[in-house]
Amino acid sequence: MVKSFGEFLLxxxxxxxxxxxxxxxxxxxxxxxxxxxxxxxxIVSIVSAFIGAVTCVQIAYNLVNPLIPKSTIGYxxxxxxxxxxxxxxxxxxxxGKVGSSIAGGLGTMRITEQVSALEVMGINSxxxxxxxxxxxxxxxxxxxxxxxxSLSIIGGYLAxxxxxxxxxxxxxxxxxxxxxxxxxxxALIKSVVFAFLVSAISAFKGFFxxxxxxxVGAASTDAVNNSIIAILVADFALAAILL
Amino acid sequence: MIEVHNVQKSFDGNQVLRGINCTFETGKxxxxxxxxxxGKSVLLQCIVGLMKPDIGSITFDGTVFTNxxxxxxxxxxxxxxxxxxxxxxxxxxxxxxxxxxxLKMLMTEMSREERLDRVEFCLKxxxxxxxxxxxxxxxxxxxxxxxGIARAIAPNCTYLFCDEPNSGLDPLTSIxxxxxxxxxxxxxxxxxxxxxxxxxSVVEIGDHIIFLYKGQKLWDGNKDEILNAQVPELKxxxxxxxxxxxxxxxxxxxxxxxxxxTTDEAINI
Ligand SMILES: Nc1ncnc2c1ncn2[C@@H]1O[C@H](COP(=O)(O)OP(=O)(O)OP(=O)(O)O)[C@@H](O)[C@H]1O
Ligand SMILES: [Mg+2]
Numbered sequence: 001m002v003k004s005f006g007e008f009l010l011x012x013x014x015x016x017x018x019x020x021x022x023x024x025x026x027x028x029x030x031x032x033x034x035x036x037x038x039x040x041x042x043i044v045s046i047v048s049a050f051i052g053a054v055t056c057v058q059i060a061y062n063l064v065n066p067l068i069p070k071s072t073i074g075y076x077x078x079x080x081x082x083x084x085x086x087x088x089x090x091x092x093x094x095x096g097k098v099g100s101s102i103a104g105g106l107g108t109m110r111i112t113e114q115v116s117a118l119e120v121m122g123i124n125s126x127x128x129x130x131x132x133x134x135x136x137x138x139x140x141x142x143x144x145x146x147x148x149x150s151l152s153i154i155g156g157y158l159a160x161x162x163x164x165x166x167x168x169x170x171x172x173x174x175x176x177x178x179x180x181x182x183x184x185x186x187a188l189i190k191s192v193v194f195a196f197l198v199s200a201i202s203a204f205k206g207f208f209x210x211x212x213x214x215x216v217g218a219a220s221t222d223a224v225n226n227s228i229i230a231i232l233v234a235d236f237a238l239a240a241i242l243l
Numbered sequence: 244m245i246e247v248h249n250v251q252k253s254f255d256g257n258q259v260l261r262g263i264n265c266t267f268e269t270g271k272x273x274x275x276x277x278x279x280x281x282g283k284s285v286l287l288q289c290i291v292g293l294m295k296p297d298i299g300s301i302t303f304d305g306t307v308f309t310n311x312x313x314x315x316x317x318x319x320x321x322x323x324x325x326x327x328x329x330x331x332x333x334x335x336x337x338x339x340x341x342x343x344x345x346l347k348m349l350m351t352e353m354s355r356e357e358r359l360d361r362v363e364f365c366l367k368x369x370x371x372x373x374x375x376x377x378x379x380x381x382x383x384x385x386x387x388x389x390x391g392i393a394r395a396i397a398p399n400c401t402y403l404f405c406d407e408p409n410s411g412l413d414p415l416t417s418i419x420x421x422x423x424x425x426x427x428x429x430x431x432x433x434x435x436x437x438x439x440x441x442x443x444s445v446v447e448i449g450d451h452i453i454f455l456y457k458g459q460k461l462w463d464g465n466k467d468e469i470l471n472a473q474v475p476e477l478k479x480x481x482x483x484x485x486x487x488x489x490x491x492x493x494x495x496x497x498x499x500x501x502x503x504x505t506t507d508e509a510i511n512i
Contacts, residue, residue, distance in 0.1 A: 018313070024348065113331035121345050122320035161330050 008204050015126040015134075020047050028132035029139075036098050036133070036199075037140030041147065047093050048148035052155030054079060057170040060165035070166040074174020076109040079183075081152035086234050089211070090148040091141065091194035095227035099202035102133055105222035106206030107216035115207070134196060140196035143186045149187070190238055197230040244269050244346070244400065245434055250289055250299035254281070259285050261458040269304075270432040272425050272448045274439055277455035278480060283438045284406060286455070290436070291323055291404055292316065303402065320463060321349050324395030326405040326424075330387035332379040338390050339375035342366060345398045365393040369423060385416040389423070393495075396427060403428065403435040409444060421447045445469060454480070 019025065056077045063073060069085060109115050118125040155174060160166045168175075202223035209219045245267040252260040253287070258284040275283045281449040288294040290301050290468055300309040303319050306481065332341050339362050346358045366372050369389040374382060379390070395403055405424060409417035425448040428435040437444065445452060449466035454477050462474045472478065 020348075021351070061409060091340075108334075112329055113327040114333055116293055117327060117331040118334075120295055120320065120323055120325045122317050123348055140383075163310065 001065055005107055007208075008200070011126065011130075011204050011207065014124070014199060015131050016040075018124045019127045019131070020124060023118050024031060025132055025135075027125070028128065029066075032132045032136035033140055034192045035101070036094075036136050037143060040094060040097055040140070040144060043097060044090055044144045044148055048081075048086060048090060048132050048151040049155035052081055052152030052157075053159035055080055056156035056171075057163055058229065060160065060163070069170070071170045071174035071177065073093060073160065073166050074171040075177045076174075077156035077160075077171075078153060078175040078179075081156070082149050082183050083186055084235075086148040086230065087145045087190040087194065088150055090145050091191060091198065092228055092233050094137075094141065094144065094195075095198045095202075095231060096224055098137060099198050099223045099227045100220040102199060102202040103206035103209075104216055104221045106107060106130070106203055107209035107219045109207045110207060111216060113211060126207065133203055136198040137195040138192050141191045141198075145187060145191040149184075174184070186242055189227035189242065190235065193234055193238060197234060200226040201227050201230055244304055245290065245436070246302040247290065248300045248302070250286065250296045250301070251341055252294065252296050259458050262290070262299070262460070263455070263460050265460050265463060266455050267436050268451050269433055269434045270429065270436055271450035272435045274437050274445060274449045274452045274476070275454055275455060276439060276445060276480075278440060278451075281315050281455045282458045283440075284453055287404055287406055287436065289323060292320065308396050321398065322401040323405045324398070324400030326388065326391040326408055327404070328406040328410060330379075330384075330391040332387055332390055332394070335378045336379075337375065338377050338379065339366065340372065340383065341379070341390055342393045342397050345394060349398055350356060361397060365397045366390075366481060368396070368427070369393045385412055385420065388412070388420050392420075392427070396431070396433075399431075401433060403433045405435070405437045407438055407440075409439070409441055414443065417441065418447060424448065425454050456480075478510060 056073060059073050060070075060075050063070075074128045106115075109129065115125045115129070118128060157168065157171050160171045161168050203225065205223040206216075209215050247267075249474065250260055250263045251258070259408055263286060275286065277278075277283050285294065289296045290308075296309060300307055302308065303322070306315065307318060308316060308319050333340075335345065336344065342362045342365050343358055346353055346361060350358075362375070363372065366375055369392050371386060371389050371393065373384060379387060382390070392405075392408075403424070408420050408424060412420065417460055420504050421444050424435060424437060427433065428450075437448070439445070446466055449469065451465055452463060452469055453460055454462040454472075454474070456476045462469075462477050464472065469477070472481075
């Protein structure tokens, strides 16, 4: 455990030392942004809209006390999604999607000697292959989280009005109550940290795959498992430090 | 000329290379011959710098590569082309982009037109002028090897390394790939190192052969000398393979005819 953490740090360092030309890395980063960001819009949208809807319906189900105004439901949906559900659930979903694709892609390149081919050409393979992926993830995760926040709140709105749990007016009133802009900043900080963890851990797992196709599969699974654990630990740590 | 001085390498106490001394001559196909597990691939990886020898050094035309400064190593690396056992083409790029890649990364002074010209030239040289837009997954194993060779020679390499260029290919395709490597070596005066355990290749292209056995060099010489070599391990290796007879027969009957056919015909494997 300590050993692999040390190796992980060395890996991050090797990526930053002897970097490739900026133009090359930038164009690779743009490519990766499309793979990581644009291609994840669909799944993130679906997940976040449903999470918002379900949160709304379930809170409504629990809030039966007539003394509590119905707008509280809207307020709670907003607080839960912005602070926790949108950044964390989105990152966990992306750990599955992006993490496995990074680990699988790099693992395949490793076992088919494409990484060696880069090294023989004198290219720093870690910097060329991994750095753009990490940067792209750190750029794209926050954008996807913003999307997720909006869609969750819209999902809650639709679910609330369609099921008749509360009126549209009440919901809107709820989501405008006691808004703390810092919560959004906090969520975005979380998403950048999660992005780094998911992409770096997955890249590390994939990059050092050895063996055959079976090991590539195992590396992907490991990457997703470790990323999710790292997200949850970091989530707790950040909440403790920043809130 | 590449010189290997007393190279030793072990993995967790398992000594794979036990002090290898040999030279690879300029403008020739140097074959590293030996059975499975004798450390051919490990030696090759030590030479190209993918692995570091525990002891010993490698010298490229007088410049020490092992443990030298990063810039000097980088300079030498740029002169190295390598064909990998599984071709190692980048599967997210087309064939032409694969060949262009080292030019794009290493020869920043080249304009786009110059690069594309060079790509066209290299693909034509290996007989694949029409495959530029295909993806690596759409071409056959033999074609992949050709693309691998084109990519290796694209930046005008001085040293060409091939790890088992004909593993997984049928005998005829193997011979064509061997011939291609041989021709390119002589045409451009490249120092070529080919790892093989195929007696066919030995008879076809062995300008200089180094026989490895259990991590040591037991013999070196050329393809005419090898059949008369008096090293028991080498004799056993050669004559255990019935291929050697077949190869000899092909060589006698066609008398170089095969080589001529390879260059004349449109190559489609
Ligand atoms: N990265 C490594 N870690 C540990 N042992 C290794 C490693 N690479 C090679 N070996 C060991 O070194 C020995 C020689 O391997 P090598 O791949 O050089 O054989 P080879 O001569 O290329 O054989 P083949 O013709 O089958 O490719 C083998 O016993 C192998 O187990
Ligand atoms: Mg080998």
